[in-house]
Amino acid sequence: MTKQTLQIIKIGGNVINNEEALFSFLKDFSELKGPKILVHGGGKKATEVSSAMGLQPKMINGRRVTDEATVEVVTMVYAGLLNKKITAKLQGFGCNAMGLSGTDANCILAHKRIVKDIDYGFAGDVDAVNSEIINVLLQNNVTPVFCAITHDKKGQLLNTNADTIASEVSIGMSSMYNTELNFVFELKGVLENIEDKDSVIKEINSEKYEELVARGIIADGMLPKMHNCFNSLKKGVSKVKIGDASLIKNSTKLYTTLTI
Amino acid sequence: MTKQTLQIIKIGGNVINNEEALFSFLKDFSELKGPKILVHGGGKKATEVSSAMGLQPKMINGRRVTDEATVEVVTMVYAGLLNKKITAKLQGFGCNAMGLSGTDANCILAHKRIVKDIDYGFAGDVDAVNSEIINVLLQNNVTPVFCAITHDKKGQLLNTNADTIASEVSIGMSSMYNTELNFVFELKGVLENIEDKDSVIKEINSEKYEELVARGIIADGMLPKMHNCFNSLKKGVSKVKIGDASLIKNSTKLYTTLTI
Numbered sequence: 001m002t003k004q005t006l007q008i009i010k011i012g013g014n015v016i017n018n019e020e021a022l023f024s025f026l027k028d029f030s031e032l033k034g035p036k037i038l039v040h041g042g043g044k045k046a047t048e049v050s051s052a053m054g055l056q057p058k059m060i061n062g063r064r065v066t067d068e069a070t071v072e073v074v075t076m077v078y079a080g081l082l083n084k085k086i087t088a089k090l091q092g093f094g095c096n097a098m099g100l101s102g103t104d105a106n107c108i109l110a111h112k113r114i115v116k117d118i119d120y121g122f123a124g125d126v127d128a129v130n131s132e133i134i135n136v137l138l139q140n141n142v143t144p145v146f147c148a149i150t151h152d153k154k155g156q157l158l159n160t161n162a163d164t165i166a167s168e169v170s171i172g173m174s175s176m177y178n179t180e181l182n183f184v185f186e187l188k189g190v191l192e193n194i195e196d197k198d199s200v201i202k203e204i205n206s207e208k209y210e211e212l213v214a215r216g217i218i219a220d221g222m223l224p225k226m227h228n229c230f231n232s233l234k235k236g237v238s239k240v241k242i243g244d245a246s247l248i249k250n251s252t253k254l255y256t257t258l259t260i
Numbered sequence: 261m262t263k264q265t266l267q268i269i270k271i272g273g274n275v276i277n278n279e280e281a282l283f284s285f286l287k288d289f290s291e292l293k294g295p296k297i298l299v300h301g302g303g304k305k306a307t308e309v310s311s312a313m314g315l316q317p318k319m320i321n322g323r324r325v326t327d328e329a330t331v332e333v334v335t336m337v338y339a340g341l342l343n344k345k346i347t348a349k350l351q352g353f354g355c356n357a358m359g360l361s362g363t364d365a366n367c368i369l370a371h372k373r374i375v376k377d378i379d380y381g382f383a384g385d386v387d388a389v390n391s392e393i394i395n396v397l398l399q400n401n402v403t404p405v406f407c408a409i410t411h412d413k414k415g416q417l418l419n420t421n422a423d424t425i426a427s428e429v430s431i432g433m434s435s436m437y438n439t440e441l442n443f444v445f446e447l448k449g450v451l452e453n454i455e456d457k458d459s460v461i462k463e464i465n466s467e468k469y470e471e472l473v474a475r476g477i478i479a480d481g482m483l484p485k486m487h488n489c490f491n492s493l494k495k496g497v498s499k500v501k502i503g504d505a506s507l508i509k510n511s512t513k514l515y516t517t518l519t520i
Binding site: 049052053054072075076077078079080081083084085087088089091092093096097098099100101103104105106133136137140142149151153154155156157 | 309312313314332335336337338339340341343344345347348349351352353356357358359360361363364365366393396397400402409411413414415416417
């Protein structure tokens with residue numbers, strides 16, 4: 001039996017920081033046919049609220065640490081303000097969105113990151129996705145909208161990487177659906193030359209990936225993103241694309257497709 | 261056919277402000293058998309976050325007005341921090357809770373309160389409860405946990421009275437379930453004498469209610485609460501009780517039952 005296609009779209013960066021860009025994206029998203037899931041990052045708002053509340057970001061060796069005050073702020077901003085603003089806007093566009101965090105119906109179970117050299121505090125690493133309840137929602141024409149907050153089933157909320165959420169949800173739904181994972185951000189795709197915004201590498205397979213890493217074309221923040229992409233493909237996701245907001249409108253052929 | 265009993269429990273006041281009292285209540289709630297829904301108010305936390313962010317509460321004629329900054333803060337605190345903290349804690353106690361606001365799957369549709377003498381800003385009056393999707397959740401052993409944020413289906417989030425949410429959800433579910441609505445707060449029930457915390461009036465019917473209002477026994481904040489109670493009973497809710505946290509443990513016989 002052919003599986004139904006499920007689109008998972010992750011937004012972050014400028015798409016979420018700029019209200020106009022966000023609403024324009026949400027309009028396009030609401031018009032996508034078929035079952036779909038939105039995953040959103042946090043963006044600048046958490047930093048703004050933290051500063052307004054007089055909290056200092058806690059850093060160890062240049063890495064941000066999620067202390068108790070921070071996990072409260074990100075829960076407020078990601079699961080509260082952003083998640084509900086996005087959900088309300090999608091409802092306004094006629095898309096039956098439901099905002100969710102990982103704790104809701106135990107959708108995404110995680111554990112507090114194991115302390116090796118650095119204690120990242122209340123940062124969560126994903127253990128399991130509750131595909132059954134997510135499927136119940138999809139079958140009832142509900143569009144889940146996930147923020148990047150998970151829990152440990154012992155009462156603790158955890159701050160989690162939104163790319164990882166998107167990747168794990170896609171993998172989790174792959175037994176039931178033909179899953180397509182789309183990472184939407186401010187660039188048109190993975191760039192050959194960072195100075196040239198149109199120098200999109202149209203296709204990257206595992207071999208090409210190794211080459212691009214060796215050449216330093218893929219570096220820094222793109223490394224964990226690409227790791228998530230290939231991990232998804234290896235674990236059953238059928239298609240992964242990276243591009244800007246025009247990606248989901250099919251109005252562009254300019255984006256990066258990943259294959260293994 | 262006998263309808264299944266659905267318990268709707270609303271918590272507010274000291275039960276939500278004191279973390280120890282809250283967690284103790286949530287433990288008891290998690291042990292309740294059968295389908296159930298939790299509705300929570302906001303408590304002091306929103307005021308604390310507002311102050312920390314340097315926002316001044318906007319008042320007109322002594323009534324709080326929900327301006328744009330305030331609706332953002334209450335969405336953060338009610339739908340984010342409190343809702344997810346409660347949900348995570350319930351998950352920790354083995355209750356399959358799902359935190360929801362009215363915008364999620366359009367569960368609770370409202371409109372911005374019509375301006376008569378006072379413009380209350382982004383305050384919502386409830387129009388409809390989406391009993392079908394709530395029933396889907398209940399039938400999948402999910403326990404909905406509602407905060408007091410609704411939406412207008414045009415993209416706007418609205419601050420809504422939590423007692424009203426509890427009442428409207430109970431009424432909405434009454435066609436499918438035998439609904440029992442419980443208001444849990446810091447007192448043991450409606451008191452004959454406010455100085456004597458044990459002077460609980462065990463039963464109040466419409467006639468007795470009129471008498472208590474005339475005598476000034478029921479006044480101020482209790483008036484809208486009682487209005488919600490009687491409105492619920494008139495519109496199909498089978499039982500309404502008011503009491504403290506011990507109410508749901510059946511360990512006490514001291515609470516107020518309302519009848520029409």
